[in-house]
Amino acid sequence: MIGTDWAQTFENKSASAQWEAMEEKIPTSCKRHIPMSSGKSKKNRSAPEWINDRIKHQIKSKSAAYTLQRLSGSESDRCSYAKLCNQVKWEFRKAKREHERKIAKEAKENPKAFYKYARSKLKVNATVGDLKKANGSLAQNDKDKANTLNSFFASVFTKEDISSIPDFQDRPFNNILNKLDFTSKDIHKKLSNLDATKASGPDGIYPRILKELCDELDEPLFTIFKNHLMKVWYQSHTTRCVTDFKCHFLNVFHFL
DSSP: OTTOOHHHHSTTOOHHHHHHHHHHHHHHHHHHHSOOOOOOOHHHHTSOTTOOHHHHHHHHHHHHHHHHHHHHOOHHHHHHHHHHHHHHHHHHHHHHHHHHHHHHHTTTTOHHHHHHHHHHTOSSOOOOOOEEOTTSOEEOSHHHHHHHHHHHHHHTSOOOOOTTOOOOOOOOOSOOOOOOOOOHHHHHHHHHTSOTTSOOOTTOOOHHHHHHTHHHHHHHHHHHIIIIIHHHHHHHOSOOOOTTSOHHHHHHTTTO
């Protein structure tokens, strides 16, 4: 993203087209420069998270000492092996306590790590089973289950009667809000304060990406909002933004 000529990218484009260009640019850059995990083997997945390089080295030393005392049968080798067993056990418990203490300390800033560790202690992995749709078919994948639950929750909402809405008279006012002032520093501040542990939106852009790229994205976002939002404000005197903008971006710039 560094060195991108946003002025040339946004040239002769509407705000919606500018946002689409940025929305396409960010995931492309992420796929090109952020390494993707190829997955861990079953052996590595079974190892606890608090196992560090020091403990791994001591476990190898213990295994070597065990083989040596089996072959030699000497009392000194057996004592050395017993000493290493106690040392590995002590280091293992110490690393586990420090890991749990770290998770508890950062529970508010990083709640996903806390719930991940809590789920790892559960013996039963409960999931959402198949759901029956309104047409009688079953929702089996995650997307269909989410849509089915959303339709059910929406069906129990109270539907207000909008046919008899009272008319409100114009209220007197002295000052007219006809100007919105914000700078790229305001956008930079909002981006830098995003919660990096949150999930991405429908566009697939994660808050961590926006937070890490706040130095590169504040100016182009400022250009988009400055060129279009102010124009919409002056023309309609409303705070309605372009519908193509994503919801999490609107939350970022709620100060507008």
